[in-house]
Amino acid sequence: MAKLTNIQLFCILFVTMAVTPYQVLAKLLAANVAQHGWVVIIGSIAPGLLLVWIYYYILVNSRRTFPGMLEEHLGTLIGKTLGFVYIWVFFLVVVMSLVIFANFFLSNVLPGMPISILLIFIILPAFYALRNGLETTARVIEIIIMTGYPLAMVLLFLGLGPETDWSRLMPIGSFAMADIAKGILLVSSYCSFMIVVLTLGPFCHQPRLLWRWMLSAYGLFVFSVLVMVVIPIVAYGPALTAVQTFPIFNIARATNIAGFIHNIEIILVSAVMPGVFAILAVFWFVTCYSIQQVFGLQDYRVMIGPTAIMAGILAVLLVPNIHFLYIMLDQIFPWIFITIFGIFPVILALVIRVKRPKGTPSGTTADKK
Amino acid sequence: MNIKPFISIIAILLISFLYCNGCYNRVDLGDSIAAVAHGLDISPDGTRVVSSGQFALPPQADDDDAPKFLVRSASGPTFSSAEQIMATSLPRDPVWSMAETFIIGENIARRDISLFLDHLARTNAVREVSLLFLAYNSTPEEVLKTETAPEDTAGRALVKMIQAQEAQIGLYSPVTIKEFLYKVSTAGVEPVLPQVKIESFEGKDRLSISGLAVFRGKQMVGSLNEQESRGYHFMQSNTRGGLFVINLPDPARPGEQSLQTLETINSTAVVKPVLNQGQLKMRITITAEGNIYEVAYPHILFDLSQLGLFEQQANAAIQSDVEACLRKAQACQSDILGWGQAIQRQQPALWENLEADWPAQFASIPYEIEIDFKLRRTYLQGRGSVEE
Numbered sequence: 070m071a072k073l074t075n076i077q078l079f080c081i082l083f084v085t086m087a088v089t090p091y092q093v094l095a096k097l098l099a100a101n102v103a104q105h106g107w108v109v110i111i112g113s114i115a116p117g118l119l120l121v122w123i124y125y126y127i128l129v130n131s132r133r134t135f136p137g138m139l140e141e142h143l144g145t146l147i148g149k150t151l152g153f154v155y156i157w158v159f160f161l162v163v164v165m166s167l168v169i170f171a172n173f174f175l176s177n178v179l180p181g182m183p184i185s186i187l188l189i190f191i192i193l194p195a196f197y198a199l200r201n202g203l204e205t206t207a208r209v210i211e212i213i214i215m216t217g218y219p220l221a222m223v224l225l226f227l228g229l230g231p232e233t234d235w236s237r238l239m240p241i242g243s244f245a246m247a248d249i250a251k252g253i254l255l256v257s258s259y260c261s262f263m264i265v266v267l268t269l270g271p272f273c274h275q276p277r278l279l280w281r282w283m284l285s286a287y288g289l290f291v292f293s294v295l296v297m298v299v300i301p302i303v304a305y306g307p308a309l310t311a312v313q314t315f316p317i318f319n320i321a322r323a324t325n326i327a328g329f330i331h332n333i334e335i336i337l338v339s340a341v342m343p344g345v346f347a348i349l350a351v352f353w354f355v356t357c358y359s360i361q362q363v364f365g366l367q368d369y370r371v372m373i374g375p376t377a378i379m380a381g382i383l384a385v386l387l388v389p390n391i392h393f394l395y396i397m398l399d400q401i402f403p404w405i406f407i408t409i410f411g412i413f414p415v416i417l418a419l420v421i422r423v424k425r426p427k428g429t430p431s432g433t434t435a436d437k438k
Numbered sequence: 439m440n441i442k443p444f445i446s447i448i449a450i451l452l453i454s455f456l457y458c459n460g461c462y463n464r465v466d467l468g469d470s471i472a473a474v475a476h477g478l479d480i481s482p483d484g485t486r487v488v489s490s491g492q493f494a495l496p497p498q499a500d501d502d503d504a505p506k507f508l509v510r511s512a513s514g515p516t517f518s519s520a521e522q523i524m525a526t527s528l529p530r531d532p533v534w535s536m537a538e539t540f541i542i543g544e545n546i547a548r549r550d551i552s553l554f555l556d557h558l559a560r561t562n563a564v565r566e567v568s569l570l571f572l573a574y575n576s577t578p579e580e581v582l583k584t585e586t587a588p589e590d591t592a593g594r595a596l597v598k599m600i601q602a603q604e605a606q607i608g609l610y611s612p613v614t615i616k617e618f619l620y621k622v623s624t625a626g627v628e629p630v631l632p633q634v635k636i637e638s639f640e641g642k643d644r645l646s647i648s649g650l651a652v653f654r655g656k657q658m659v660g661s662l663n664e665q666e667s668r669g670y671h672f673m674q675s676n677t678r679g680g681l682f683v684i685n686l687p688d689p690a691r692p693g694e695q696s697l698q699t700l701e702t703i704n705s706t707a708v709v710k711p712v713l714n715q716g717q718l719k720m721r722i723t724i725t726a727e728g729n730i731y732e733v734a735y736p737h738i739l740f741d742l743s744q745l746g747l748f749e750q751q752a753n754a755a756i757q758s759d760v761e762a763c764l765r766k767a768q769a770c771q772s773d774i775l776g777w778g779q780a781i782q783r784q785q786p787a788l789w790e791n792l793e794a795d796w797p798a799q800f801a802s803i804p805y806e807i808e809i810d811f812k813l814r815r816t817y818l819q820g821r822g823s824v825e826e
Contacts, residue, residue: 177562190454197450201443209447232617234675239783243790305616308623312559323566323616331567342455 073272075282077207080214081269082286085262085351088344089166090294091221092173094259095301095317097399099310102252104237105244106298109252114291116253117260120411121287123418124263125280128270130421135267137362142420151413152363158409159356160376162262163349165402167191167384170345172391177318178338188381191342195350199357199373203272206350213343221340222293224333225300228320237306238299256294258403260287261410262348268355314391353380471495471530474507475593477578478517478554479543486513487546487553489520491532492582492593506590509582517557534563539593540615541571541578541634547651547658555622558615566616569597572651574633574661581634584643592645599647600632608680608702609667610647622653625793626778629653630670633661654772654797662766669763672724672756673775678704681731682759684751688734696734700752703727703814711781711788718788720777720805724756730816745813752811760807771797 073081098106131138136155140148170191171184179187198206266283270276301316304323310316321334357369357376366372388394477490490511498504510527514520525532546553558564573581586595600612610632621629630650636643650662650670662670671677680702688696705726712719730748767774778796782789792799 180562194447194451194454198447201447205443205447208444209451212448232614232620236779236783240786243786306620306624308625309620312623319566323614325567332565339455343451346451 072204072274073207073269075273075275075278077211078266078269078273078279079282079286080211081207081347081351082263082266082283083218083289084210084214084344084347085265086259086286086290087218087293088341088348089169089262090256090259091297091317091341091344092169092315093395093398094255094294095298095310096313096315096395097255098252098298099302099307099316100399101255102244102248103307103311104239104302105241105249106252106302107238107295108241108244109249110256110291110295110298112249113253113256113260116257116411117287117291120257120261120263120414121280121283123414124266125283126418127414127421128267128279129277130425131267134271134358134362135264136359138267139417142417142424149363152359155409156356156359156363158405159352159359160380161402161405162352163356163376163380164383164387165398166345166348166352167380168387168394169398170341171384172388172394173315173318173341174338176314176391177322177334184385185381188384191345191349192377192381194346195353196373196377198346198350199354200370203269203354206354210347210350213347217340217343218293220336221344222296224321224324224337224340225296225317227324227326227330227333228300228304230304230323230325233303234306235303237303254403254407255399257411258406259294260290261406262352263287264410264414265351265355267414268358269351465531465533469531470533471508471528472536473532473534474537474591475539475541475582475596476534476537477511477541477543477573477582478546478557479573479578480546480549480553481513482545484545484549486515487517487520488513488543488577488579489517489524490541490577490579490582491521491524491534491537492591493528493532494591507582507592509579511579517554518561535565537593538565538568539571539596540564540568541573541581541596542631543573543578544575544651544658545577547572547631547653550656551622551653551658552656555619559619564615566614566619568615569600569612570615570618570631571596571600571634571647572631572658574635574649574651576634576636580636581645584636584645586645595645596634596647599645603647605679606681608671608677609664610650611671611674611677624779626773626780626782626789626796627776628655628772628774630662630774652767652770652772652774654770659772660766660770662763665759666763666766669756669759669761670774672705672726672760673707673709673722673763675708676704676706677702680705682752682755684748684755686747686751698730698734698748698751699732700748700755700813701729701731703729709775709777709780711777711785713785713788718781718803720780720803722760722805722807724760724807724809724811726752726756726810727812727814728752729814749811749813752813753809756809756811757807760809764805768801768803771801773797773800777803 098109102109131141133141136152139151167188171187174187175182175184198209270279273279301310301320304320313319318334318337321337324333325331357372360372361369388397471493473491474494475492479488481488488511490509493508495506495508510524512520512524514523582592584592586592589595589598600610603609604611613631618629621627630652632647633649633651635646635648637646650667651658652660652662668682671680681699683697683699685695686698688694705724708723710721712721777800
């Protein structure tokens, strides 16, 4: 059985949570809560910690990997039915990542490039990575995070030029609670991508110690999204951030240090592309692995080819234009993800708790291979 | 772990990125011409927009008198279509993303700035760090055609002019497209633009930066002169550099005054809305420090009382400049100083009542100004070099 190191799992968890917010969260939060994005992120810490705890609780109280643990705790019929639903939602994340990246790339970088070529050249590496196995994919993602993440963050901080005005984060307090709740939902929906730990956690050396790495990944995620949301606001103000399609990219375009370092947005693209590869590879693996588990296949690799074609086609068909994409990101996807990746695991955890025999300490069933 | 597949994946990733590096949007150097400045205006009848471009020509090795730039203009229903029309008369592809200067015509500024705002914000060929200017009493095309020795092009010359004078004189600050878009899109603040004038000097035209164009909503509504612009400069939250002149009694000629030049090292302005029995007043506190740059009578003795007099007169001079700026801004009903933003941040409930007709409200808000200027140094000399 493949083995992942805890560092690799940390990198995988972080990249699945952080890549999509890096591209879209600043605009979404500015459109919903104006300059109060940082308030939303602080408010989302509690739900995020709850999700981390829920995932860890399910992980240590299950013998099988996800979605097999659905059958383990809920029975074969309900387990397989829910597993089938989860396959499609995981696949939705794959397609969504492709769509966001394609729109980002074709809006800001190379408008003249055919979308099919772009999709082929982002799907192909992920396809090859999955064919070579989880360990290899995890190692590549580890390298990507260690090289790409500092670069991505430095580029954001370089955008703090002389026009930065921290008072653009004011005033605090003139917000509607419904907007703040929606913002917390948005941030929590990206945090819920950590659900992949239920599939990948059992592949680690010491699953019982995973809580440290899960908390660390979540902590880094909170810090990162805080930076991603605050810097566009102090650089552009909430009104301008809300109307731009990808504010982070504009930050990189507008960076000009002493008139010498400028036009560095291509470095940002170089950091984003591997990140998109990483989230694509992880959720694609989880999708194929879930198909293997639900349908009892011998190996998940047989599904990589067909799902690759489906992903490419759906990425073109899912949204007709970028405006529709943002409507889905703002109003539809968060509800889907928080329900499937958030509420269902909470219910599963409750079921595990209720079904646990009295007197049995928590976690005793998780003797991992 | 088997290292071979790991290296293979990295290699495939790198190869994939190579295919995403720009082949589809490539423009060969020999097929392109760099736009160094871009002009945006509207026809006199207001039916078509006019796009002008100043393009840098390659230097000719054996001909020092060869033209260094080319100016082309075209009109169209939108700026993008005007640029397409312009491209049909150019044998090379214009690279608009290299334009570091954008000149807005006074016609279009007074008519409606939203006609060019989308062009500045939406297209990826426009870089937000480019500087914006307004062509005062002229058109962008005329500005671009003006020779600006020793620089080759007006676009480059304007960038250098405004950057140099910001540090040395401190009258006008560069305005980037990013800053302009921010102020246009944000409630409670209005933008300004440095004005470019064409002056005739010894039979030749030359460019000068003179005054600031004031906007309200979607239109240009007035201009700040030099004194008012200096007041605007002092009202910014943090500034560095600048010279200003004060009056002092001339001891050599009783009853008369002479002018002394002071230099501002830095200044900080804090604007605070104060509510007093339901009446709003803006309290402006400016803290500045500076040096003595030049004195008119070199036999002056720099004792503490004399320096105190310098500081007193400096406070009065700064107050006069700031009041001039405030009077003009309120006369134009244009909140170029960001008072609305200050109220929004510090008194959000009050802002909700004022926001709807803020320009009219702004025009009648009283203010009190407190200046604290401190002299620090006198450069290379203390007292004057001429004995009385």
